[in-house]
Amino acid sequence: MIAFWLAVVVGMVVAVAYVALGVQAFFRVRRDVLALAASGETPELDETALDDADANTFTWKALGAVVVSTTVIVLLGVNSLFWYLPPILAIGSAVAVVAAFVIDRRSIK
Numbered sequence: 001m002i003a004f005w006l007a008v009v010v011g012m013v014v015a016v017a018y019v020a021l022g023v024q025a026f027f028r029v030r031r032d033v034l035a036l037a038a039s040g041e042t043p044e045l046d047e048t049a050l051d052d053a054d055a056n057t058f059t060w061k062a063l064g065a066v067v068v069s070t071t072v073i074v075l076l077g078v079n080s081l082f083w084y085l086p087p088i089l090a091i092g093s094a095v096a097v098v099a100a101f102v103i104d105r106r107s108i109k
Helices: 002-039 052-078 080-108
Strands: none
Touching: 002 080, 052 080
16 A cells, blocks of 8 residues: 555656646747747758658657557556556656656756
């Protein structure tokens, strides 16, 4: 039972950070877009931003995600111990997104 309450507390902290940083990023992007529109400038697109190598690795990443997701679903039917995986993976994914928001915010300044 203590694992449940620990997960609830950690999940709530991560959820608050996730939403707060997401809202901040939304308002920052909105402010930048409105400032660009008010100046009348057109944004310059970097055509080299999406390299062919990046596009080719997406297929492998997507395939890996499907395999891992299917494995987790299969494990849920094998043993009740694996029912701890989805909340742990969800919180871990949210922590990764929070870290990405923080890194993005630091790179802007």
